Amino acid sequence: MTARPLPGPLTFARFAYPPNALGYCGPADPDSLLQAAAEGATARELSVVASCFAGAWPYLNLISSSNGIEDPLDSRVVDAYWIGNSLLERVPTSALATQLQGSFEGRTGGDFASVTEAALLGGAAHHSFHVFAVYPWLAMLRAGMDGAPLNVLDQCRIRWGTVRSVDGDIVTVRGRALAIEGRLLVEGAERVEEARRSLDGIGFTDDLAPGDAVALHWDWVCQRLSSGPLRRLRSWTGRMLQVVNALPAPQ
Amino acid sequence: MCVSRLHRVVGAVQNGRVTVHDLDGRERSISLLAYDGPRPEPGDWIVAHSGYALTPVEPEEAEAALSELRALGEPNAE
Numbered sequence: 001m002t003a004r005p006l007p008g009p010l011t012f013a014r015f016a017y018p019p020n021a022l023g024y025c026g027p028a029d030p031d032s033l034l035q036a037a038a039e040g041a042t043a044r045e046l047s048v049v050a051s052c053f054a055g056a057w058p059y060l061n062l063i064s065s066s067n068g069i070e071d072p073l074d075s076r077v078v079d080a081y082w083i084g085n086s087l088l089e090r091v092p093t094s095a096l097a098t099q100l101q102g103s104f105e106g107r108t109g110g111d112f113a114s115v116t117e118a119a120l121l122g123g124a125a126h127h128s129f130h131v132f133a134v135y136p137w138l139a140m141l142r143a144g145m146d147g148a149p150l151n152v153l154d155q156c157r158i159r160w161g162t163v164r165s166v167d168g169d170i171v172t173v174r175g176r177a178l179a180i181e182g183r184l185l186v187e188g189a190e191r192v193e194e195a196r197r198s199l200d201g202i203g204f205t206d207d208l209a210p211g212d213a214v215a216l217h218w219d220w221v222c223q224r225l226s227s228g229p230l231r232r233l234r235s236w237t238g239r240m241l242q243v244v245n246a247l248p249a250p251q
Numbered sequence: 252m253c254v255s256r257l258h259r260v261v262g263a264v265q266n267g268r269v270t271v272h273d274l275d276g277r278e279r280s281i282s283l284l285a286y287d288g289p290r291p292e293p294g295d296w297i298v299a300h301s302g303y304a305l306t307p308v309e310p311e312e313a314e315a316a317l318s319e320l321r322a323l324g325e326p327n328a329e
Binding site: 130 | 253255256277282285301302303
């Protein structure tokens with residue numbers, strides 16, 4: 001039997017909460033978002049919140065419109081954006097490039113020509129594309145800046161790992177960190193990291209156990225991954241790494 | 252999913268960090284590790300992303316961006 005997917009607005013909120021709590025994006029009240037994402041607020045309430053995430057909403061709209069799905073927070077659309085699925089195949093790269101230009105040009109803190117080029121090289125409306133290609137951090141990393149760029153790229157992508165232990169609100173997860181090899185952004189060495197599954201008992205993954213595969217965003221575990229979503233997340237992340245690694249070096 | 256956002260410097264630089272207000276009025280400390288510009292002073296505008304200051308913004312540029320946000324109905328761009 002296949003588990004019924006969570007409602008799209010709820011999944012969106014669970015992945016959007018970690019950067020919101022850090023103050024990086026979205027509306028000004030992360031505590032309310034945490035409560036709503038943990039307890040299951042109404043789809044209408046969460047939809048209003050989701051539209052405040054200026055960096056994600058354009059992608060959700062593009063995925064839904066390209067697939068003839070009316071609701072940008074349909075569970076299939078939200079899954080496509082955070083994890084990756086076949087809906088992304090039906091978003092033309094030219095449409096992605098146009099959407100990016102309209103939504104983000106002048107707001108990325110970097111050279112926008114490379115964003116358009118990456119979209120046309122095979123970019124997808126996947127969160128990892130936004131992190132790797134739209135953010136200014138990869139260019140800064142390639143320009144030789146240590147520390148901050150690689151940390152943001154690694155923490156802001158949706159990464160995956162295997163739970164090793166669970167202790168209250170904190171879990172220990174084994175996964176792979178991003179690394180830079182010359183100009184190439186790659187999956188690097190294995191590492192063990194601590195992440196939150198809850199804050200004072202409020203969280204998104206109650207019954208985690210050692211051996212579970214999970215998706216992480218910043219310092220939080222957002223979702224348990226069964227084999228299908230894990231495979232798709234790895235695959236779409238790998239594809240987006242290939243895209244940004246195919247970008248030519250600046251002259 | 253985040254985008255670069257305008258922030259106003261409200262404190263002095265300390266240990267490579269500076270205190271800013273975002274357009275929602277939230278105060279936070281951000282890192283200057285990736286900052287490309289002169290030392291920011293209270294009242295200056297900067298662009299920040301994911302907890303890091305990136306570049307300074309001239310007052311005229313900041314005002315133009317705020318005007319644009321007001322026109323788009325951004326309630327906190329006052």
